[in-house]
Amino acid sequence: MSDTQNLTLVQAVRDGLHTELRADDDVVVMGQDVGKNGGVFRATEGLHEEFGGDRVVDTPLAESAIVGCAVGMAAMGMRPVPEIQFSGFMYPGYDQIVSHMARFRARSRGRFTLPMTLRAPYGGGIRAPEHHSESKEAFYAHEAGLKVVIPSTPYDTKGLLAASIRDPDPVIFLEPKLIYRAFREEVPEEPYTVPIGEATTRRAGDDVAVFTYGAMTRPTLEAAEALAEDGIECEVLDLRTISPLDREAIVDAFERTGRAAVVHEAPRTAGLAAEITAILQEEALLYQEAPIERITGFDVPYPLYALEDYYLPSATRIEEGIREAAEFEP
Amino acid sequence: MNVFDRAYDDPVRVLDEDGTVVGDVPDLDEDALVGIYRDMRLARHFDGRAVSLQRQGRMGTYPPLSGQEGAQIGSATALAEDDWIVPSYREHGAAFVHGLPPEKTLLYWMGHGDGARAPDDVNVFPIAVPIASHVPHAVGGAWASKLRGEDDVFVCYFGDGATSEGDFHEACNFAGVFDTPTLLFCNNNQWAISVPRERQTRSATLAGKAEAYGFDGVQVDGMDPLAVYAVTAAALEKARNPPESRLRPTLIEAVQYRFGAHTTADDPTVYRDDDEVERWRRKDPIPRLERYLRAEGILDDDRVDAIEAEVETRVADAIEAAESAPRPEPRALFEHAYAELPTELEAQHAELTALREERGDAAFLGE
Secondary structure, three states, X not given: OOOEEEEOHHHHHHHHHXXXXXXXXXXXXXXXXXXXXXXOOOOXXXXXXXXXXXXXXXXXXXXXXXXXXXXXXXXXXOEEEEEOOOXXXXXXXXXXXXXXXXXXXXXXXXXXXXXXEEXXXXXXXXXXOOOOOOOOHHHHHOOOOOEEEOOOOHHHXXXXXXXXXXXXXXXXXXXXXXXXXXXXXXXXXXXXXXXXXXXXXXXXXXXXXXXXXXXXXXXXXXXXXXXXXXXXXXXXXXXXXXXXXXXXXXXXXXXXXXXXEEEEEEEOOOOHHHHHHHHHHHXXXXXXXXXXXXXXXXXXXXXXXHHHHHHOOOHHHHHHHHHHHHHOOO | OOHHHOOOOOOEOOEOOOOOEOOOOOOOOHHHHHHHHHHXXXXXXXXXXXXXXHHOOOOOOOOOOOOOHHHHHHHHHOOOOXXXXXXXXXXXHHHHHOOOOHHHHHHHHOOOHHHHOOOXXXXXXXXXXXXXOOHHHHHHHHHHHHXXXXXXXXXXXXXXXXXXXXXXXXXXXXXXXXXXXXXXXXXXXXEEOOEEHHHHXXXXXXXXXXXXXXXXXXXXXXXXXXXXXXXXXXXXXXXXXXXXXXXXXXXXXXXXXXXXXXXXXXXXXXXXXXXXXXXXXXXXXXXXXXXXXXXXXXXXXXXXXXXXXXXXXXXXHHHXXXXXXXXXXXXXXXXXXXXXXXXXXXXXHHHHHHHHHHHOOHXXXXX
């Protein structure tokens, strides 16, 4: 049994970067304020001091060049880990992400692969200014050639980050900043990986399968406990990777329950819940006993924070949505 | 005088339009000089054949390079084998000099993905279509080279229109800040499809934009291959061994003209007049170098004829190779999206395969 540290999720990000920087000279962390300042959320604290300015690089304020230069570095076999300070600021780098980061391997018929991991804090609930609370993961899940990883616990964060950095393909690594410091967990000091593309069961139950990820995992579990008091037992699956989806785990949970709800804070239309619903009707239609509930953000621009608690799925909204799925009678 | 200390609007020149020496001839042996001539002839002949192939329906849309051989061949000739070319989509001539087999370029424009994959020992990036979006890659690659203590310089080609893009600015800015061994080579061919150079920027020169990034910018007569060679060689040397007072990157503005259309889908007579084209044709890099080499006794009719025959054979062989390449197997759609084929893509491939087996390729290809 190795030694562990009791870490928050953001400390696990930092620990994961630290571990990989130490293990592989080709790993370079780059972005705005990631160096001397240690990151606006402290995700890179102390790394500049330990590894120096060539490996933990404060860059100019330019998202497209941060991503685009990382593409060039990765094509040469380095493992850059660029950070975009908030996912709401990824759009100036979006062309680089979709036109090059996602396609470089395919375009070069496998000659070049891009072992790069683009990190960004995402999601709402922290009373932030405009453009600091978006959940646009579906953009990236839609883009062939990318993998999209979203952890929800400190342990998974360190392991998934290591797996992403070591992966030969480009990964978008979205960190749920609402729960950066929400709770602590024992995290091994030694390096380890959590596999990309595998969901995990956070709660076992036979009545309704509930699929979620990121910061929505905790209110979903809270809702599940409330429903248990009424005799409704939820199976809560934390997807952890939204591209590629763990279709097997999703279909398996649905086949055992026949009822499902999907929870995400991103807007509903063309979101992950739509994709999961489509997978279930393709692969398990005859198991279906009720309409699949989508408990999501609304199809509106993310509000300023006086209204964000109405926008974000709360434990109560999640509970009521799951109850619909559980109690539906044909 | 250092080549980078001249005014931005004072282009480096070696030969005038008649092939008369007006500057310092670079120290190249006869083989190298003839090589530049031969490679320009190759690019020009390739270009003519490629346009014909498109007209005959044997190839898709193609971006011609005629008029731009001096800039492409002159610069690429100065590269070391380990240096990298990061092209846009018009630099076939430069890529050939650096070792890309011409059939690759034909295959690419015939719609075959394999055309974008240079052989492993040829340091040429895949073609990048979105304007200026590849300039950050060249800076990133050069940055990796520097971090690893390697000697490779990254040469990025782009056009005058690209200098209006945000990616050009961001990439130049990073090149300066991180002092990367990058050569930013602007093929200013006067026209971004129909938009003239003057409409791109009020800046008097494009070379002068380097000032804002803290590194050298220099203008060169881009239709004078020896001048382009000289300025590129100096920029490469500076990228590898910068003197204390200078940064490694250089922005080269090679002033030139595209004789033909933007692509075979474009009709330039709509936006520019014949007189202008004729004025620039008098600067054609090929007869200009030929006159100089003949005057020096390096070329004569026999040698020119031999080069012509060699070039024609090489292009004919490339066309034959490209046209005889079979249609790629549909599996190629899937196999390079990820390092390992994900289960879902395996399933999508199986779906396609099953329908092909059941209904035949006619169901897809309408044959």
